[in-house]
Amino acid sequence: MTDSDMFGARGTGDTSGYGGLVRSPASAGSSERPYGGYFDGIADDLERAYPEFSTAIERIVVDRGELTLHVKREKLVEVAMILRDSLKFEMCMGVSGIHYPNNLGCELVAVYPLLSMTNNRRIRLEVCVSDSDAHIPSLVKVWAGNNWHERETFDMFGIIFDGHPGLTRILMPDDWQGHPQRKDYALGGIPVEYKGATIPAPDNRRSYK
Amino acid sequence: MTTFDPYAPSRETTEGTVFSVTGGDWDSLVQEIGSTKEERVVVNMGPQHPSTHGVLRLVLELEGETVTEVRCGIGYLHTGIEKNMEFRNWTQGTTFVTRMDYLGPIFNETAYCLAIEKLLGITNDLPERASVIRVMMMELNRISSHMVALGTGALELGAITPMFYAFREREIVLDLFEMISGLRMNMAYIRPGGVQQDLPEGAIAKIRDAVKLMRKNFKDNTSLLVGNSIWLKRTQGIGYLDLAGATTLGITGPVLRSTGLPWDLRKVQPYCGYENYNFDVITADTCDVYGRFLIRMNELEQSLRIIEQALDKLEKLEGAPVMVADKKIAWPAQLTLGSDGLGNSLNHIREIMGTSMESLIHHFKLVTEGFQVPSGQVYAAVESARGELGAHVVSDGGTRPYRMHFREPSFNNLQATSAMSEGGMIADIIGAVASIDPVMGGVDR
Numbered sequence: 001m002t003d004s005d006m007f008g009a010r011g012t013g014d015t016s017g018y019g020g021l022v023r024s025p026a027s028a029g030s031s032e033r034p035y036g037g038y039f040d041g042i043a044d045d046l047e048r049a050y051p052e053f054s055t056a057i058e059r060i061v062v063d064r065g066e067l068t069l070h071v072k073r074e075k076l077v078e079v080a081m082i083l084r085d086s087l088k089f090e091m092c093m094g095v096s097g098i099h100y101p102n103n104l105g106c107e108l109v110a111v112y113p114l115l116s117m118t119n120n121r122r123i124r125l126e127v128c129v130s131d132s133d134a135h136i137p138s139l140v141k142v143w144a145g146n147n148w149h150e151r152e153t154f155d156m157f158g159i160i161f162d163g164h165p166g167l168t169r170i171l172m173p174d175d176w177q178g179h180p181q182r183k184d185y186a187l188g189g190i191p192v193e194y195k196g197a198t199i200p201a202p203d204n205r206r207s208y209k
Numbered sequence: 210m211t212t213f214d215p216y217a218p219s220r221e222t223t224e225g226t227v228f229s230v231t232g233g234d235w236d237s238l239v240q241e242i243g244s245t246k247e248e249r250v251v252v253n254m255g256p257q258h259p260s261t262h263g264v265l266r267l268v269l270e271l272e273g274e275t276v277t278e279v280r281c282g283i284g285y286l287h288t289g290i291e292k293n294m295e296f297r298n299w300t301q302g303t304t305f306v307t308r309m310d311y312l313g314p315i316f317n318e319t320a321y322c323l324a325i326e327k328l329l330g331i332t333n334d335l336p337e338r339a340s341v342i343r344v345m346m347m348e349l350n351r352i353s354s355h356m357v358a359l360g361t362g363a364l365e366l367g368a369i370t371p372m373f374y375a376f377r378e379r380e381i382v383l384d385l386f387e388m389i390s391g392l393r394m395n396m397a398y399i400r401p402g403g404v405q406q407d408l409p410e411g412a413i414a415k416i417r418d419a420v421k422l423m424r425k426n427f428k429d430n431t432s433l434l435v436g437n438s439i440w441l442k443r444t445q446g447i448g449y450l451d452l453a454g455a456t457t458l459g460i461t462g463p464v465l466r467s468t469g470l471p472w473d474l475r476k477v478q479p480y481c482g483y484e485n486y487n488f489d490v491i492t493a494d495t496c497d498v499y500g501r502f503l504i505r506m507n508e509l510e511q512s513l514r515i516i517e518q519a520l521d522k523l524e525k526l527e528g529a530p531v532m533v534a535d536k537k538i539a540w541p542a543q544l545t546l547g548s549d550g551l552g553n554s555l556n557h558i559r560e561i562m563g564t565s566m567e568s569l570i571h572h573f574k575l576v577t578e579g580f581q582v583p584s585g586q587v588y589a590a591v592e593s594a595r596g597e598l599g600a601h602v603v604s605d606g607g608t609r610p611y612r613m614h615f616r617e618p619s620f621n622n623l624q625a626t627s628a629m630s631e632g633g634m635i636a637d638i639i640g641a642v643a644s645i646d647p648v649m650g651g652v653d654r
Contacts, residue, residue, distance in 0.1 A: 027411075036636050053469075063585050063586075064327055064328065064330070064585060064587050066587060068563065068586075080572075090456045090457075091456060091459050091461075092459060093459060093590075093597065093599055093616045093617045093621075094459065094599075094610075094621065096601045096614035097612075097614075098586075098611075098612045099602055099612075111586070111601060111614070113588045113599060113601065115597075116472070117472055120477050120478065122478075122588070124588065143457055143459060144457045144458055144624075145457060145458040145460070145621055145624060146457030146459070147624060148620065148621070148623075152620075156291075159353070169284075170283060170284060171283065171284040171287040171653055171654075172284065172287065173284070180289065180292055181291065181292055181612075184474075186295065187289075187292060187295075187296050
């Protein structure tokens, strides 16, 4: 994270000046059985359908009534196929990236919310990769609807989805530099040109301190 | 090449001749294209084309009038809402999310607030009156959103009168929104922990009158379009997408229900107390534009039913709180409604400025710094007018979101454009896109 962005947030980003903020990544630790609800059933079914369960699933987190499976990157497509075909998770609701610049070796996280319409269940897959090797296999072959979502996550975080049919930027202009949703990408400060009239970058116009 | 044509100048590229058409004399363009041997023509439609629902760019490959390939170009309305929210506290976030899908602001706000409440663990502490108001507002919003979908959809296919009727009905809803929240769009009315303020005096009677009026008015569009032979020819069998296609593309909402699957989060995964209302999930089995049109038409009546039940509940809950009791989360004061729409709470100002230093400190802390949300991540979804609107919220324990991501139904469903239009006629693309009902503010965020 940069020392300061245009809104004057430094260090922890505690805007109050109180400084008592304790920040921690979202899904640290792992949960023990029983997970409760239908989560044990899902874990059992997946273990039965997938012999490599113990190596592919790094940890299982149950938090606030939601189940998260942390999947090893190499096994993601296999796990996804089994979840789709055997456990009837017919729909993937996309991909959302998270950037933890201080979580060394696991800086970039891709989160896939899955939905089973057959069983009316939801789970979440999480894959983490290091910044220097930000490659994750694409799930477009498993759920075609992930196409644009993966492009968006690539655009915003720079995660490269291997095997994607056309991984290009989707929201930002094609020649944009950098990936805006990363934490080391400051908010604002981009000089915006509109019809030949150049508007100064926000950090040169006013201060939000 | 003929002489220079000011309306359709052409230049040679490696891909072939490129014409820049600026309107005017189409005959010369037709003549020039006709003189080339090329069968395949690539046409750029949008991002300023009036039938593309805002700034959607479609790149069409044509053989005659048949579309062989459609590619969507989006991002023209990208405003970085998700990034901006990381720099604002949790309450301020509602002002951002309400501007994503600008035809469904209440859905955006509700999905966002449900996610925060789940993170805070206060889902069950929410006062019932707040949830009932949320449901009522969402259903009103569904009506106003469907009205735009129907009105503009019909307009784009050449029917102008339905648009007048639809916008007349939408106006009724927007007037109600203005009465309740002070604003017609982008209200930031749903807040973490409840709603911004209670309904103003006499609101229930006014909403009841509006429901009666809308029920009567909806018949105008029904009689104009349902069974209309021109309308049927433009919509039946057009934009076909079956259940298998919808599932793999992650399509939800009316487009999914047009394949016959009664999947509606209000029924299958109820939130805000939807399980306590009687309503039907409307489906069609035609998988086409007409089916989606019928679904939206019939959902209007279901929304009216829900609103009526919500009004009955609200009458019983008169005077009940509309914000959680926890003063560490609840906004310090309910604003009062002044003659100009919104006003300060004079009692609250008297208290913090005149009598209680602690109240002032508390007010200052909560309003400037905001409240802290325990570390974790959640996904909360609501059935918006366009399908599943999911909010993936990550907190690291701070007073601002660490990461916000919206699973926008418009963004996802727009992917179906190619599957719906390729192999069809160019004129049917318009109908297919209109039946998806994408809102570019939501697509691009």
